[in-house]
Amino acid sequence: MRQLAEKLIALALQQGFNLAGFAALRPLEERAGFFSRWLADGRSAEMDWLAKAPEKRLDPRVIDPRLRSAMMLAWPYTPPRPPALDWRAELRGRIAAYALGADYHDLVKARALAVAAAMAAARPGAITRVYVDTGPVFEREWAAAARLGWFGRNTNLLNRYHGSYFFLAGILTDLEFDAPAEPYRDHCGTCRRCLDLCPTGALTDGYLLEPRLCISYWTIEHRGAIPRAMRPRLGNWIFGCDICQEVCPWNTDATVAAPINEALTPPLAALLALDDDGFRRRFGQSALRRTKRRGLLRNAAVAMGNSGNPAAIPALTTTLAAEPEALVRAHAAWALGRFDAPAARKALEQARPRESDAAVGEEITLALARALSRAPHLA
Ligand code: B12
Ligand code: SF4
Secondary structure, eight states: OHHHHHHHHHHHHHTTTTTEEEEOOOHOOOOOOOOHHHHHHHTTOOOOOHHHHHHHOOGGGTTTTTTTTEEEEEEOOOOOOOSSSSSHHHTTTTGGGGGGGHHHHHHHHHHHHHHHHHHHHTTTOOOOEESSOOSOOHHHHHHHHHOOOOTTSSSEBBTTTTTTOOEEEEESSOOOOOOOSOOOOOOTTOHHHHHHHOOTOOEEOOOTEEOOOOOOOOIIIIOSOOOOGGGGGGTEEEEOOOOOHHHHHGHHHHHHHHHHHHGGGGGGHHHOOHHHHHHHHHHHHHHGGGGGHHHHHHHHHHHHHHHHHHHGEEEHHHHHHHHHHHHHHHHHHHEEEEESSHHHHHHHHHHHHHOHHHHHHHHHHHHHHHHHHGGGGGG
């Protein structure tokens, strides 16, 4: 088996993975209490799929009792350095580095399937089940067990030489491979940069993330209206968030060496102007399709409101007047209410009698009340 393991690791590296290793599958008894409390606390939020079949996550052998090992793989992506620009002045959004380019699920899965095919060829009839974020598998847990890295304080899997800018994939199999006896040592030490610099306080000591405070959750996973209290805290992040990775000392070298990338900071007005076809053409093959057009435009409207730059008002006015999605209009109304400017107030006043959606109507009323409280002489 050792020879096969070495051959598979060599093949994985050839395919483009930068880390590969094996873990012995077992019931995660020590996590059972943690996970049931996590679910009971409502931390899965709208990610209902996380609460489904918890017994499978806690023991892969519930998926298939014949499974014995996991080959865990890491796929690197370049963390582009954001252009040095004043996003408020230039009205630019910010996208998480992992989402640039083609959707990683497809790309990484294709490469992992090639490794799985070699595994299956070595013993005809072998079971190989490939996961890239596509099933009830705690990928970081098994990657840590396979010694790809340690479970960092920012809750990402970290490696001393590769930081955390990589995706994980796993091949669950009935083949038995030797697995490391010792875990990768924790190298976070006393560093708390991610905890201290997360803008929403989503990370707490104890290596724990509260998804309901995480920008990544609100901008990618949440489908409906973003809670009003959360909106100002999103800054210009319109898909995901990389702050707790950017500030991590284990990522510093990678971040500095990466090229400047314009696609990371798209102009917000152009996003608000995207119709269905335009969205499909620009983001149909990328991870951004997960939010759908309405989610991305919702996020872009929030970022416009957070900019404090009155140059955002014309695009927000057009959105409030002509956007077919009520969700997007509602967030555009909120964004207009953030400006202390007659043009913003006028846009809200003109939209109010025309608006037929109750939720948007409520946002307009609140936004106008806010505007009037700033200009009491006009009330
Ligand atoms: C749901 C999800 C999210 C949610 C919730 C995240 C969360 N912490 O649960 C949201 C939307 C917020 C999110 C955000 C991001 N995600 Co995400 N996400 C997932 C997903 C699909 C499931 C994670 C999960 O099961 N959560 C449930 C909770 C209970 O799990 P947990 O908190 O990890 O709990 C475990 C640990 O706490 C563990 N535990 C407790 N104590 C200890 C101690 C030790 C020593 C160990 C080993 C474990 C451990 O016990 C639990 C079981 O393992 C995984 C893919 C997968 N299938 O694993 C990707 C995944 C974790 N995400 C990933 C990425 C890239 C991101 C983002 C960086 C994207 C971005 N730029 O916006 C951010 C990072 C935010 C952050 N700081 O974690 C990568 C991480 C790669 C890496 N290097 O670690 C993954 C693995 C996807 C992939 N296939 O590559 N994500
Ligand atoms: S992704 Fe952003 S919001 Fe989420 S924990 Fe990391 S720094 Fe905080």
